[in-house]
Amino acid sequence: LVKLSGKLFIFAATIVKWIKSGENGFEEQRLNDVLNLQPEASQTKELEARELDSLYGVIVEKAIGSNAPKEKEKLLKVLHSVITVRSPVCCEVIAQLTDVTPQQAQAFIAALGSVLYVGKAEAIYIFHASFSDFLLRTKSTDLHCDPVIQHDFLGNSCLNIMNKMLKFNMLSLPSSFLKDKEVKNIESAVDNKIKQILVYACKSWGYHLEKCTLKNAKNNANLMEISLQKFLEEKIVYWVEVMSVLQKFQQTIRSVKSAVETFLLSPANGMTPHWYLSILPFWKRDIAAIEQGLKMGSIVKRQMEKPNLSVWYAGSEINSIAISDNGESVVSGGDDNMVRIWNAKTGASIGEPLQGHSDQVWSVAFSPDGKRIVSGSSDKTVRIWNAETGAPIGDPLQGHTHSVRSVAFSPDGKRIVSSSSDETTVRIWNAETGAPIGVPLQGHTRSVWSVAFSPDGQKIVSGSLDETVRIWNAETGAPIGYPLQGHTDPVSSVAFSPDG
Incomplete structure (x- = not known):
């Protein structure tokens, strides 16, 4: 037995437990079964593992006994379930998972007492991880667990x-x-x-x-x-x-x-x-x-052909929404002249509404770091807010002569671009100071309804009621190429692809 065990304590411990658990005079038979496992002349880790696998194979085969094929299949399901359950469970749970009687499961697990044991809350545990490794690894035998x-x-x-x-x-x-x-x-x-x-x-x-x-x-x-x-x-x-x-x-x-x-x-x-x-x-x-x-209780049964993920009630018509880069917050702007922040997962309002605009809010956006919010309103102003406290940052950005329809931060958060409903221009602002950068970008012949920065911050795209899309150099304000033509109605929204 010492030679068989080599340097593996788990091998020696398993042999002793298995032989001692034999009943009705079968201890000697079990000893002989183990002694028939021939030790190699020079033990290597690979050979030791192979001999341990052989021992495990003998133990499982003896526990299964001479049951019919269908019965053997059920018992193997019990064993395979023990090693693959999410966490150790009691024998009764194993039995119900595998559709065997509790008595059948208990008898089989008891026969495997040299490799399994019952611990806290009657849960079944494996003495050593090498046993489950054996069942998962040995694809050449019908004991294998896929x-x-x-x-x-x-x-x-x-x-x-x-x-x-x-x-x-x-x-x-x-x-x-x-x-x-x-x-x-x-x-x-x-x-x-x-x-x-x-x-x-x-x-x-x-x-x-x-x-x-x-x-x-x-x-x-x-x-x-x-x-x-x-x-x-x-x-x-x-x-x-x-x-x-x-x-x-x-x-x-x-x-x-x-x-x-x-x-x-x-x-x-x-x-x-x-x-x-x-x-x-x-x-x-x-x-x-x-x-x-x-x-x-008193539940109103609402039927929806295509239900939404969730519905939040803001108290007024919503004109614009944006999601923070981390996906945790949503900002909205509405006809009540307010900007509101929401928890994106629960729909709960975060803090008080941001008040300052004197007319409906048409556009909102988060800064890339999520710390600021920009809003554009029919009161002709652009405002910047602290996203955490809701406090306004600096004075309103003034310059537009009509409703501000679209606002956006640059990818680095240092600039803001905005456009107006009855103007033909696009304006760029310093997001830190609120000062205008350069002169308004001119080229459209009717109101500009949507603007956006490219991912690298080098370009700006705009869409207008003049049915064209224009691209601009964000540094110089110069138009890039000719207007993109093809629409037969006003262009109300524009965006860059992720690769710019």
């Missing part, structure tokens, strides 16, 4: 479990206006009404689908598609409820589409029944969840 196929199997199992067990208001929460922490004994309700297998499925289905990479899955592809479709159409609202009471949003946020992510990060977090009120207006109108959700 991780793509296995994650496909577990992902489909999770979906089937959720499709079967998820239902409306699983905890029988009394009101949609109470926070979870305000509900009495909610922890015990979670333990009693949400079974461990459902907890695992809700937390882990996205993990397994990601690991099997769907397109590459070789097993049950059609079944997976059917299960996923049923889940997304009928059960995902109830899944959100379970994730809410489990407080496990961040673990599975990538498991759902961006529409659901909006609700997970919204102010409704911590108010489980409120998920129904939040998500129903955005859901397919023909699913049963809507009818059940209506029982929860």
Whole structure:
């Protein structure tokens, strides 16, 4: 035995555990099985690993025994599930994932006591990573675990479990206006009404689908598609409820589409029944969840043929919006003469509206660093604001004689370009001092409705009611080439491609 073990402690420990766990006089048989593994004359790491693999093979084969092929396949699914679950789980969960009885799973895992052990909360653990490596690596034997196929199997199992067990208001929460922490004994309700297998499925289905990479899955592809479709159409609202009471949003946020992510990060977090009120207006109108959700409270059932990701109410007509470079904030300008900043994920208003314009705001933009906002208004001015405090920076930029229709920062944030509705000019400003740079850019014959900088800041493009697009040298103000002609109506928006 010493010669067989070489320098591998895990080999020696596994041999001893396996031989000692033999019952009914089989200890000697197990000893002989191990002694039949012939040690190499000169041990190398590769040879030692090979002998350890041989030992693992003997242990698993003995545990499976002489069961019929279908029974052997089920037992291997149990073993493969133990090494590929998202986190260690108890024997009962493994049994439900693999569709065997708890007794069958327990007996098989007990027979593998030299390589597996039961730890905290009855969860099953592997003694040494070399065992799972053996199962994942040994493609030449029928003990091999193909991780793509296995994650496909577990992902489909999770979906089937959720499709079967998820239902409306699983905890029988009394009101949609109470926070979870305000509900009495909610922890015990979670333990009693949400079974461990459902907890695992809700937390882990996205993990397994990601690991099997769907397109590459070789097993049950059609079944997976059917299960996923049923889940997304009928059960995902109830899944959100379970994730809410489990407080496990961040673990599975990538498991759902961006529409659901909006609700997970919204102010409704911590108010489980409120998920129904939040998500129903955005859901397919023909699913049963809507009818059940209506029982929860006074919900206005809004039907949309092509639902938006989210709808925010600003209090007045919106004329312009822009998103910060980091994607975290949205700025809007409207007919109420105000500039407003919003949290891009939740739709919550950030701070107070930015007040200073005396007429409707037509155009807004963030500086590249997100620290400033520029706005153009019918009051003929351009204003710069501190995006964090909402305070105005400097005095209004004056020079236009009519409504300012379009504003934009240069890529370095040092210049601002603007255009006016009843002027034919484009103006450039120093974003730090507010002073005009050079003379207005002249060439259009009617109002200029849109302007933009090139990515390198060297050029400016403008679109006009004269049905042309013009390109300008941003440093000198000189036109570059001839006007771009072809439109048969006013040009209301222009932009550069990312490569300029």
